[in-house]
Amino acid sequence: MAFQTLRNEYMNMPPVTRAYTTACVITTLAVQLELASPFQLYFNPILILKQGQVWRLITTFLFFGTFGFNFFFNMIFTYRYCRMLEEGSFRNRTADFVLMFLFGAVCMVGFAFFVNLLFLGQAFTIMLVYVWSRRNPFVGLNFFGLLNFQAPYLPWILLAFSVLLGNAVYVDLMGIAVGHIYYFLEDVFPNERGGCKILKTPNFLRTLFDVPPEDADYQRLPEDNPGGFEWGAQNDNQNEGENNQEQNDVNR
Template sequence: MAYEALWHEYMQMPVVTRAYTTACVITTLAVQLDLVSPFQLYFNPILIVEQYQTFAFFVNLLFLGHAFTIMLVYVWSRRNPFVRMNFFGLLNFQAPYLPWVLLGFSVLLGNTIWVDLVGMAVGHTYYFAEDVFPRLRGGFRILKTPQILKTLFDAHPEDPDYMPPPEDRPGGFNWGQEANVQ
């Protein structure tokens, strides 16, 4: 029963989120089970010259997954400014402070701050380009979704004339139909 509920929730995720989550879980399991070495997954600056890879060369990061996750957290937190958060039951704050709380926690654990700062910088750049700049006077959308992604992932429009079968209607009422009053 719990498996079915978990599967249902998993399938309710947006396609890209589901793919990213699946890739993270599979990659983590593969590394933990020694099927894949983490060194096979790292960013290799030498390949930039040989195979024209870009992004992380300028910030000297070898593993970009954490920075990507912080970027997603940053964008979510800026888009949900009024959500109240609780960190280990000790600290209450609004969502926009979440990336900074996570940065502070990373520092307490002895991690470097550069990965978090890179993620926040990229997240802020994306948030500004996607949410702030288009709303400014004379602003426009800088980032455009490629048509192939729209075709693959956009939901198909629902049929406005669709009526579910009677057994799917809650309460046994004829929702959406006129009542016969005598």
């Protein structure tokens, strides 16, 4: 029964959230079982550019460390806020959500070429949290039952908590910076006077991820569209023919 409940909950997850969190868990599990090594996963510009190890551009976002408090803490926040974004402001806009993923990843990889960062998953989580918090500014939150605050303060509280855990401060700062860039380009600048929408989702992403709207007239049955066969016009023509026949009979 518990397995069935867990399976149903997993299948009910929106597709992008399910794919990303599954990839993170599988990657971490592979390292835990020694099927892969963190040295094969971390971001290394030299190995990417000179040896063509392009998979590092992806795996750097998937590994959150071995199983432990830090891993579960990050995965809970990743799952929670990724899902709330996908089911909230990105509802029925999967292609736009994928574009946000790609935009955030490209920006972070660009920063990582100049900053010594090995894994970018935590920064990516903070980006998701930041975008959600700015789009839900009036939501009240509670942090471990100790602190009550409004949603926009959440990324900064997570930053302080991360520092207390001994993590590098610039990791979370990168996530906040990239999240703010996306928020400004998507939600602020287009609404400014003289502003315009800069981030436009390509058509191929919409073709891949968005469900096309159903054609209301597709395979509609005749009884669902009584006027489809012009019954009224047919009856009028038939009545007109009968009237002409009667007039001919009278003239005879």
